[in-house]
Amino acid sequence: METGGDSMAATKNNDQSFETSLDELESLVDKLEKGQLTLDESLELFEKGMKLARVCNTKLSEAERKIEILTEENGKLKEVEFSE
Amino acid sequence: MGIYTVSQLNENIKRVLSHEPQLAQVWVRGEISNLTKHSSGHYYFTLKDKGSQVSCVSFRSTNRGLKFDPEPSMKVLVFGSIDVYTVRGQYQLRVLDMRPDGIGELYKAYEQLRNKLQDEGLFDTSRKRSIPKYPRRVGVVTSPTGAAIHDILNVLKRRYPVDIILSPATVQGDESAQSIVGAIEKLSHTDVDVIIVGRGGGSMEDLWSFNEEIVSRAISQSEIPIVSAVGHETDVTIADFTADLRAPTPSAAAELVVPDSVALKRHIDSLSERMGQAAIRMISDRSSRIIYLQSRIEPERLSDLVRQNTQRVDELSYRMGRAVRSNVESGGMRLTTFAGRLNAVSPLKTLGRGYSIASRTDDRELIRSIDDVSKGDDIYLIVRDGRINCNVNSVSEEQL
Numbered sequence: 226m227e228t229g230g231d232s233m234a235a236t237k238n239n240d241q242s243f244e245t246s247l248d249e250l251e252s253l254v255d256k257l258e259k260g261q262l263t264l265d266e267s268l269e270l271f272e273k274g275m276k277l278a279r280v281c282n283t284k285l286s287e288a289e290r291k292i293e294i295l296t297e298e299n300g301k302l303k304e305v306e307f308s309e
Numbered sequence: 310m311g312i313y314t315v316s317q318l319n320e321n322i323k324r325v326l327s328h329e330p331q332l333a334q335v336w337v338r339g340e341i342s343n344l345t346k347h348s349s350g351h352y353y354f355t356l357k358d359k360g361s362q363v364s365c366v367s368f369r370s371t372n373r374g375l376k377f378d379p380e381p382s383m384k385v386l387v388f389g390s391i392d393v394y395t396v397r398g399q400y401q402l403r404v405l406d407m408r409p410d411g412i413g414e415l416y417k418a419y420e421q422l423r424n425k426l427q428d429e430g431l432f433d434t435s436r437k438r439s440i441p442k443y444p445r446r447v448g449v450v451t452s453p454t455g456a457a458i459h460d461i462l463n464v465l466k467r468r469y470p471v472d473i474i475l476s477p478a479t480v481q482g483d484e485s486a487q488s489i490v491g492a493i494e495k496l497s498h499t500d501v502d503v504i505i506v507g508r509g510g511g512s513m514e515d516l517w518s519f520n521e522e523i524v525s526r527a528i529s530q531s532e533i534p535i536v537s538a539v540g541h542e543t544d545v546t547i548a549d550f551t552a553d554l555r556a557p558t559p560s561a562a563a564e565l566v567v568p569d570s571v572a573l574k575r576h577i578d579s580l581s582e583r584m585g586q587a588a589i590r591m592i593s594d595r596s597s598r599i600i601y602l603q604s605r606i607e608p609e610r611l612s613d614l615v616r617q618n619t620q621r622v623d624e625l626s627y628r629m630g631r632a633v634r635s636n637v638e639s640g641g642m643r644l645t646t647f648a649g650r651l652n653a654v655s656p657l658k659t660l661g662r663g664y665s666i667a668s669r670t671d672d673r674e675l676i677r678s679i680d681d682v683s684k685g686d687d688i689y690l691i692v693r694d695g696r697i698n699c700n701v702n703s704v705s706e707e708q709l
Contacts, residue, residue: 243445247573295499304499
């Protein structure tokens with residue numbers, strides 16, 4: 226599942242899910258630790274990994290999230306802000 | 310017999326009653342009436358049946374442990390001791406435990422439905438959808454005014470950044486089951502990743518909608534994974550069996566549907582740390598290899614090598630010179646010896662004593678016999694100081 230294409234997408238856009246980013250980060254660290262890569266490959270992975278870690282941390286720090294309540298208006302569902 | 314004061318009388322009665330083993334710990338069945346829940350947390354009520362009644366007091370310490378909330382006209386089983394309230398000259402039942410009675414019918418229905426749905430396979434593990442590890446949007450089906458939504462929001466806000474969509478439902482009373490089903494259905498049109506269905510604690514009757522068939526069917530038919538969160542730890546409803554995951558309480562449900570972002574951050578930090586270590590190790594391995602290789606081609610080492618070899622060449626040539634010299638010297642000595650020995654056997658010495666050497670002139674062959682010459686041959690004689698040329702006159706055989 227984790228193909229080269231996926232990794233390419235990872236570096237290009239920050240839009241992939243948190244889970245995909247974290248999975249990719251974990252497998253990348255494993256690869257790095259095995260140490261069977263060339264220096265260039267290692268440094269490339271390292272750079273990509275640092276980017277992924279930053280993306281993951283940013284996602285976790287997104288404090289402002291929506292809390293909404295579903296309401297029905299003229300038979301249509303609407304999401305409106307919910308306050309306790 | 311003396312005369313008692315009222316207090317003494319009541320004290321005596323209290324002593325008698327509280328020492329009567331048959332009344333010390335009893336179970337009593339009856340119906341609650343005149344229930345007063347005092348602000349102190351104590352409950353006062355009358356337990357009655359068709360023909361009789363008894364005052365009861367249930368202290369806060371007991372009430373905290375009750376699994377349900379007593380209500381007027383509720384049928385209950387009370388466990389307690391007979392006590393006397395001397396102030397009013399009134400005996401009462403001090404409640405130690407209380408359980409709902411008359412829900413026998415409800416239990417029967419519960420068992421029947423559970424068996425039926427179980428036989429249909431609605432509780433099978435193979436049917437359970439997996440709960441996403443990192444949801445982006447969480448749907449909640451519960452009352453917008455209840456304790457459950459409050460608890461869930463608290464936990465989710467603290468734990469992990471997710472969007473929350475509340476699909477409001479009535480969770481108690483006649484219409485509640487239908488309301489819960491509708492709320493689940495509405496969420497199926499949204500993009501939530503997981504749904505929490507539940508409510509806070511209450512009596513078995515309060516939680517009853519979660520034991521109704523239509524709720525369990527709606528849960529099992531949902532495309533989106535559902536976590537049930539009904540009442541307290543000890544309340545197990547049929548919805549709990551049908552749900553993809555059962556949470557003991559609404560707060561626990563919130564903890565189950567999202568990871569802990571603090572722990573996750575720590576995990577990500579440790580991954581970054583490991584990555585840094587691996588990179589550093591990789592670079593330091595290579596640089597020590599470079600240092601090693603460099604040390605092998607250092608110019609000092611090279612010139613040292615040359616110095617070493619030069620010295621060796623010098624040494625060898627010195628040794629060679631000495632060998633040659635000694636050879637030459639010993640050769641000279643041997644030459645002197647040989648010359649002496651040669652001199653001893655030299656024919657020149659013999660000539661000095663008067664002998665001469667005769668040779669043929671033409672071929673310089675030594676003449677050893679009369680057969681070596683013929684009459685008329687030119688010969689010569691070598692003597693000590695020169696040569697005498699002669700001619701053969703005759704040859705004769707004659708012994709010396």
